[in-house]
Amino acid sequence: MVRRVLALPSGRIAVVVLAVIAVLAALGPLLAPQDPLATSDHTLAAASGAHWLGTDYLGRDVLSRLLDGSRVSVLGSLEVALTALVVGVVPGILSVYLGRAFEWITLRLADTLVALPFLLFAVAVVALLGNGITQAMLVTGVLVSPLFYRVSRAATLAVARSQYVEAAIVSGASLGWVVRRHVWVKVLPPIAVALAQTVGVGFVIVSSLTFLGIGVQPPAPTWGGLLASDLGYLSHRPWAPLTPALLIVVTVWACNLLADAVRDVSGEAGRALLNNRRARANRLDKPDPAPAGGA
16 A cells, blocks of 8 residues: 555655654754753844854744654644544444444444534543643544544444355354454545544644633743734744744645545555556557558
8 A cells, every 4th residue: 555655756755754744853853953941131033153043032943843843743743643543443343243233332432422513522631631732732633533433433334244254253263363364454535534534633623722811831832822912013034933833734734645645545446546546657658550551
């Protein structure tokens, strides 16, 4: 699947953009040219050689704060996606095999979680448990998990009715072996699509919470916090909110683009794409017929 995704132009663009964001998250504090928390007398300064993106209202270097704040946004979005993956996929697959009681309970739980507004619930959890981004992201991941539950359940139902899975169960194969050998291969592509989309949703949630000043204590930098602080000084630096907003938009766009690329190369669409490429390669490999010689 990875080779198929990279074979698409959209897949390559998404992977490159997300790789750059991952590097910023891993090495951002080390790449920051200045201390992101150090203040100075040069407040609201324009872009210059010393400050490539200028300074904020306390004289702190904006570029350094963007680089240092990338880690919070990336880790928060990954916490949402991985929590939703674990909480949603496991009961989604098991609901097909563990009987009607387990199926009914998990379906009702999924319906209940879907009805809860996850952003508002995350704010409430932060108010109860303290101003920390980790607990807010974990709770948000649980509230987003019905997406993975429904995707994994639908894919497992399609596989469970196949003859080779029924034959394996009749022959005495264990549930774990059937899931590992037959079910997981079919369930993985739609889960990968949902995972890429959920990472983008996680970026939006983290940015929204930090924009409201929830989850991270100031003066710690975050993309959403920088966007909020820049909006208060538009008369002095009207272009300042563009950089953090652009980073958030591009990252979410790359996640959705990657999800579309994974969807395009999986299932029937992926097989059709592969067959078309093989047919095109065969046509190119065949030599042109020699022209008929004249009498």
